[in-house]
Amino acid sequence: MKTTKFFTAAIIVSGLTFTACGSDKKENAEAMDSTETEMYQSDLEANNQTEAENPTAVIMTRQYAMNDGTQINYDLNEEGVTGFEAWEPFNTLSYEMREIEKVNFVATNERINNWNGTIMSLDKTIPSWLKTEEVMEDVADIQKEYKELIAEKNASEKERKENLEELSEQFDDLREELTETIDEYIKVHQEAIEEYNEEAKKGKMDAAREEYNEEIKKQNKIADYKEKK
Incomplete structure (x- = not known):
């Protein structure tokens, strides 16, 4: 600009x-x-x-239309996803994880204590299409690491920093898994289009639509997490 x-x-x-x-x-x-x-x-x-x-400071916004017409808006930098329009707790935590790298130890501890509501609501607010087994496992790991970090209030500065690094690594794992999940949706869509075009070139439009509809169904199997009763 x-x-x-x-x-x-x-x-x-x-x-x-x-x-x-x-x-x-x-x-x-x-x-x-x-x-x-x-x-x-x-x-x-x-x-x-x-x-x-600082290439990670460059954040781009992408849009993707799901097969059911749902519009997905998400932000990413060179390291992967940084935010979703429909997942505010993740957006907040993503921002906080970037910001704590800029402040001192005391300020970091104060911020960490305010993350409880954000982190503990990740699993309750995540969009359904992102609920893969791997993503939900990473969310649970983040919540576990955070509880351990908060519980060790009397730990030394070194121990607290190590625990915070573990939490940061867990968050990086979540971002990586979310990026792979989005890529999987896009891959299925691209393959469905290829199947459609292959039949369309032969003039078989009905077959083209059937091929597309059959291939795109694979998107329904991506979010494979089963809620525990």
């Missing part, structure tokens, strides 16, 4: 130079072209440097 602003401003100013006359017009235009290029290049390099220094 910053690059766009600089580039647009340079074009507007450059346009004003065409009102000059004779050699002044040419010199002004050449000078402005040079300034425009330098401004654009400098800003572009600054943005690229920021992304290179």
Whole structure:
């Protein structure tokens, strides 16, 4: 966005130079072209440097339409999923896990004590389409690690940091599993489209629709978690 602003401003100013006359017009235009290029290049390099220094800070939003018409909105960076439109506790914890890396030990402990409601509601608020056995197992592991972390209030600073690292690792495992789950939905959809196109090329449209509908049913088996009664 910053690059766009600089580039647009340079074009507007450059346009004003065409009102000059004779050699002044040419010199002004050449000078402005040079300034425009330098401004654009400098800003572009600054943005690229920021992304290179901290690529995880670049978060993209993706949308995906499920077979039943449900729209899925999720955020991700180069390490995987960072948030879901319909899963606020996960979004909160994702933000907190990034932020604790920036604060001191005392401030970190204060924040951790406020996570109870967020972490303990992960399993109750997760969207049904994400409920795979692996994802729910990772959620349970996070809740277990958090309980142990809170229970050891009198532990040394070193022990607390180690326990926090274990919680962070569990959260990374959850993010990885969520990313794989989304990829599985997309993979099934792509394969269904390929099956459809293969029959459609032969002019067999009814067969194409049947192939697509049969293949897309595999999405229904991805969320395989069985609620414990």
